[in-house]
Amino acid sequence: MRREPRHWSGVVLVILLLVAWEAVARLELVRALFFPPATAIFAALWSLTASLDLVREYAATLWRAAAGFSLAACLGIATGVVMGFYRPAFSLLEPLIEMLRPIPTVALIPVAILLLGIDNAMKIFVIAWACFFPVWINTLEAVRAVDKELMDTARTFRFSDPAILAKIVLPFASPGIFTGLRISVAFALILAVISEMIAGETGIGRFIIESEMAFRIPQMYAGVFSLAIVGYGLNRIFLLAEQRILRWHYASARAEIVS
């Protein structure tokens, strides 16, 4: 197994941009009150983390995001598999789902507030709604792409439908399902923050809005920066899990042939 040499250019670019930010703020090219230096933002980020203020907000946000995401993952995978496997289910549900899909989830927040209130129920619903579609469509496409030869192989051994699902369809579709899940992880965080900004008392979205209204500008920026870090971290964790679970997929992709 050969490892790609690690390239640091991406990290260097981020550091350079932060240095440029610092310079722009220090030279007061932008009004300093609204554009604090990067060092001030990181200082605020550090003290907010040390005082556990940010940790508390993230506990609320990430819990909602996880709940909505899990709900969407279960529903999206189940619907995608059933629709990809049974033609009648596809005919029944496809028009409905494709009509709901283009609605921007944000447009549903007022409706959700009326029906579910401003608390967790509304937020989890909105997050699950947004996360459902990427999981669903990626699962559906992956299941429909199962090779005919694989299905015929399973049928020639007289496997039952549930066994074909478990042994052939789900493993075959798993890289596609993971792609859908990874897209949805980002959506979960985005919708959690948006729904918190619109209504409620806790969460990192609310923290950013309140910091702005209270004119705590470095804190506001610290909240935004923390989202970049947390979002990046979530994606990395997800990729690592994916590489572990789909080891065969990655092993096959860089396979060297033995004859």
Add this chain to the structure above:
Amino acid sequence: MGGFLEVQGLRKEFAEHGNLVAIESITFSVEQGDFVSIVGPSGCGKTTLMRCIGGLSRPSGGNIMLKGKEVTGPPEGVVMVFQDYSKSLLPWRSVLGNVTLGLESTGELSSQQRVDRAKQTLEAVSVSGFESYYPRQLSGGMQQRVAIARALAFQPEVLLMDEPFASVDAQTRGELEDVVLQIWKKYAQTVLFVTHDIEEAIYLATKVVVIGARPSSVIDAFPVDLGPNRDQLTTREHRHFLDLRQRVYRAIRKAKDTSLAPQSAQ
């Protein structure tokens, strides 16, 4: 009537392709333990015929009887090896996991017994030592051996092979032909083997069935009296082999001519 496997007036149309008649009428019978090669020009519905016998496709007319029972779905004890081995192997399972797959459908064997059986079968097709590899790490010939091992491990009564060596190189092809002959002698199952290669058909079989061009029907059937022991060099130079090759070749050419005749008349 009442043989081991009877194909009677089999007809297949594909409604989705403007009622294309793939098979007009095919009738032939197979005795238990036969090795029947089915040859014919490309596009003559050989694969369709195999899929019908394997219960993967429903005939539009006629019927297929296996041991006196009509085939309506994949029958018990019948396993098919597909032409496209690279797509029929499970890329997420190791070689060993692929071979045990078929054994998991019956629940007759414990997982240890499944592994033992798979290892024995892999040895029979000379793929020992590659148990933990993923299929895509193996060459085409090796992959097809794994696909054959998977079918054999199931110990089927009938083995259906649909142009299994169409996409391997000539040398590997010869080796695989001998692997198939050895296991046929060892396990004595009934084999139906589709190919477009006349020499391969004769070399392997106890009977060669020639199918004409679409819409297909059986043109002729030739018994092959070359005995059970075959050799890539001497068998292929045997007088009877050369004679058969000529007769089968003529039959196929005649089949092509007759199917072209109505078109040229238009």
